[in-house]
Amino acid sequence: MPGTCKGMQTELTKPQSRRDFIRGILRNVFLAVLACFGGTVILRKVCLKADGADHGKACSGCPDLVRCKSPYSWLARPVSTRRTVWQLDPAKCIQCGRCATNCVLRISAVKCVHRFEMCGYCKLCFGFFQPGADTLTSAAENQMCPTGAIRRKFIEEPYYEYTIDESLCIGCGRCVKTCGAFGNGSLILQVRHDLCVNCNECSIARNCPAGAYRRVPADEPYLFKPASQNT
Amino acid sequence: MRKILVMLFLLVSTLTCFAENRFPKPQFEKGYTLPETTAPGPRSILLESVDVVVLLAALSLATWLVLKKRSRRGVFLLTIFSVIYFGFWKKGCICSIGAIQNVTLWLFDNQYVLPLSAAAYFILPLVFALLFGRVFCAAVCPLGTIQDLMILFPVKVPSCLAQILKLIPYVYLGLGALFAATGTAFVICRLDPFVPIFRLSGKLPILMTGIVLLLIGIFVARPYCRFLCPFSVLLNWMSKLSKWHATITPDECVKCRLCEKSCPFDAIQIPNINQVAEPRISGVHRLIMLLILLPFLAIGGGWAGSRLDVVLARENPTVRLAEAIQQNDQSELKLMVFEKEAFDGSGMKKEDLYVQAHTLRNKFRKGGWFMGGFLGVVFGCSLIGVSIKRTRDSYEPDRGACLSCARCFMSCPKEHQRIKKLNQVNC
Ligand code: SF4
Ligand code: SF4
Ligand code: SF4
Numbered sequence: 001m002p003g004t005c006k007g008m009q010t011e012l013t014k015p016q017s018r019r020d021f022i023r024g025i026l027r028n029v030f031l032a033v034l035a036c037f038g039g040t041v042i043l044r045k046v047c048l049k050a051d052g053a054d055h056g057k058a059c060s061g062c063p064d065l066v067r068c069k070s071p072y073s074w075l076a077r078p079v080s081t082r083r084t085v086w087q088l089d090p091a092k093c094i095q096c097g098r099c100a101t102n103c104v105l106r107i108s109a110v111k112c113v114h115r116f117e118m119c120g121y122c123k124l125c126f127g128f129f130q131p132g133a134d135t136l137t138s139a140a141e142n143q144m145c146p147t148g149a150i151r152r153k154f155i156e157e158p159y160y161e162y163t164i165d166e167s168l169c170i171g172c173g174r175c176v177k178t179c180g181a182f183g184n185g186s187l188i189l190q191v192r193h194d195l196c197v198n199c200n201e202c203s204i205a206r207n208c209p210a211g212a213y214r215r216v217p218a219d220e221p222y223l224f225k226p227a228s229q230n231t
Numbered sequence: 232m233r234k235i236l237v238m239l240f241l242l243v244s245t246l247t248c249f250a251e252n253r254f255p256k257p258q259f260e261k262g263y264t265l266p267e268t269t270a271p272g273p274r275s276i277l278l279e280s281v282d283v284v285v286l287l288a289a290l291s292l293a294t295w296l297v298l299k300k301r302s303r304r305g306v307f308l309l310t311i312f313s314v315i316y317f318g319f320w321k322k323g324c325i326c327s328i329g330a331i332q333n334v335t336l337w338l339f340d341n342q343y344v345l346p347l348s349a350a351a352y353f354i355l356p357l358v359f360a361l362l363f364g365r366v367f368c369a370a371v372c373p374l375g376t377i378q379d380l381m382i383l384f385p386v387k388v389p390s391c392l393a394q395i396l397k398l399i400p401y402v403y404l405g406l407g408a409l410f411a412a413t414g415t416a417f418v419i420c421r422l423d424p425f426v427p428i429f430r431l432s433g434k435l436p437i438l439m440t441g442i443v444l445l446l447i448g449i450f451v452a453r454p455y456c457r458f459l460c461p462f463s464v465l466l467n468w469m470s471k472l473s474k475w476h477a478t479i480t481p482d483e484c485v486k487c488r489l490c491e492k493s494c495p496f497d498a499i500q501i502p503n504i505n506q507v508a509e510p511r512i513s514g515v516h517r518l519i520m521l522l523i524l525l526p527f528l529a530i531g532g533g534w535a536g537s538r539l540d541v542v543l544a545r546e547n548p549t550v551r552l553a554e555a556i557q558q559n560d561q562s563e564l565k566l567m568v569f570e571k572e573a574f575d576g577s578g579m580k581k582e583d584l585y586v587q588a589h590t591l592r593n594k595f596r597k598g599g600w601f602m603g604g605f606l607g608v609v610f611g612c613s614l615i616g617v618s619i620k621r622t623r624d625s626y627e628p629d630r631g632a633c634l635s636c637a638r639c640f641m642s643c644p645k646e647h648q649r650i651k652k653l654n655q656v657n658c
């Protein structure tokens with residue numbers, strides 16, 4: 001019996017009908033389209049941006065993903081082996097508190113990050129103490145942080161070191177707000193990439209009132225404001 | 232002192248200045264080393280490439296299992312692997328269904344850089360569907376496979392109802408592409424019902440939808456795949472053209488009717504050769520009428536789509552903000568307070584915002600024409616599809632709807648013969 005042992009039995013063995021003919025043509029058209037798409041993906045365009053990271057080479061996406069000036073950009077658009085991840089720009093953030101509640105993770109991937117090099121090591125830290133704190137002690141009712149995630153450690157008179165316990169931080173940004181308004185602004189919110197699952201569309205990004213979120217290259221995943229601006 | 236502090240707080244609490252050097256850097260007397268600001272990196276690029284390789288391997292394996300080996304057991308094992316790997320381990324993102332939007336955004340916005348992995352996730356299943364049918368759906372897609380494991384007591388969906396429900400994916404695809412092309416949102420990701428299950432956390436309404444769909448899936452096999460999935464539209468088209476598609480029988484169909492009820496997705500078409508054929512001329516008439524109707528449906532659909540611009544554009548945050556600010560100006564009612572605060576802080580002019588919103592609405596109007604026209608054509612084509620009766624002389628899977636799951640194979644007596652032969656050869 002012909003074909004009994006052959007698993008891949010198709011109508012190749014049957015006479016070709018007109019229907020199959022049309023099918024074949026359309027199939028080849030689609031294969032060609034997908035091949036072109038694949039081709040643009042693999043070949044990519046040559047970077048023409050004079051100060052671009054890939055100038056003269058195949059585009060792998062600029063570090064800042066700026067608008068591309070290549071005349072071929074309509075033909076081949078930037079494709080990158082370089083991945084992107086979500087990050088929030090602290091310069092735009094208004095500490096609305098949605099970072100704490102809008103992440104798809106049960107406890108937000110956004111945490112408060114302390115840039116020590118900008119910190120004043122103040123005895124009265126605006127990020128740490130409630131405005132009406134009775135005494136400058138670490139008593140819970142004195143603290144700004146709802147979960148007590150900020151640790152205060154005496155260094156020497158009058159300096160105190162503040163560190164964030166990220167396992168407790170929920171990313172609400174209350175400390176960030178007051179430190180920014182009255183202190184040096186050394187506390188900022190950032191998406192922590194060891195926690196973030198890198199959603200195709202970040203759930204916080206679409207709810208952020210300030211439009212602070214954007215895709216950044218995965219090899220430079222943080223937007224710390226450089227300390228030089230502060231000194 | 233404290234009073235002053237409180238007052239200060241009240242005064243300036245709405246105002247957020249960023250990073251001012253109000254307090255000088257301390258001069259420590261004792262040796263104190265500044266702690267490093269930690270910056271844990273994301274998942275490595277290597278793992279991302281591994282994902283693509285695994286996808287390719289899984290697709291090839293699925294093809295081999297369905298077309299060559301004809302083994303339901305193999306497909307089932309691969310299904311379990313895919314749920315675990317692409318679902319629970321990879322936690323969903325990025326998947327082929329969502330990648331539609333990445334590709335669309337990339338086509339329309341030359342600022343957006345398409346990650347290679349997204350391109351691969353989009354293109355590979357389609358190429359495989361063009362060649363071998365929907366093997367991706369059979370055992371690779373995490374969303375499909377998790378539903379596949381729930382099929383316990385499949386019932387037949389009444390075919391007229393199924394015909395109507397089958398149009399939903401087209402609408403979903405149209406809207407998803409429109410929102411992605413305008414850079415508004417990735418709605419397909421937002422409404423993905425199973426990703427919260429893979430992540431074991433997520434927004435409650437979506438999580439509930441996922442669970443409900445899985446429960447429905449016990450009776451109505453793979454409800455998301457058949458009546459919602461936007462990627463299924465593309466796969467359906469590609470699979471219709473496939474070169475080597477799975478067949479129910481390994482040999483010639485003997486019309487024993489044994490496979491008739493074996494497909495949980497109602498994808499098996501029964502032969503209609505013995506039915507009384509209507510006179511050819513009336514069929515041709517109907518076809519001509521429908522073909523004349525088609526352009527009208529397209530234009531009507533396009534017009535209706537373009538009318539939706541204002542409503543659809545409201546999904547865009549910029550448009551929403553512009554509308555809220557306009558309303559705030561007119562009445563006392565305060566909308567989107569945080570958004571407004573951020574806008575005021577950004578120093579952007581209201582007029583610029585309104586111009587932006589206007590451009591976006593125009594984009595939606597143009598896009599609406601395309602989307603509506605597309606839906607009109609789809610509707611017309613599905614009418615034509617229903618009205619044309621093609622003669623079929625054997626039991627065949629509907630190439631578009633068949634998910635190549637291999638369930639029907641074992642119901643065919645010829646398949647049993649084949650296996651017996653195979654065993655004899657092996658002995
Ligand atoms: S949602 Fe946006 S504005 Fe609100 S805290 Fe997060 S980054 Fe800041
Ligand atoms: S990408 Fe997803 S996991 Fe990461 S911060 Fe945004 S919502 Fe949270
Ligand atoms: S129809 Fe869609 S959800 Fe279902 S298996 Fe195929 S791609 Fe996945």
Ligand code: SF4
Binds near residue numbers: 493495628
């Ligand atoms: S292989 Fe296709 S026709 Fe057969 S049971 Fe699976 S989906 Fe149905």
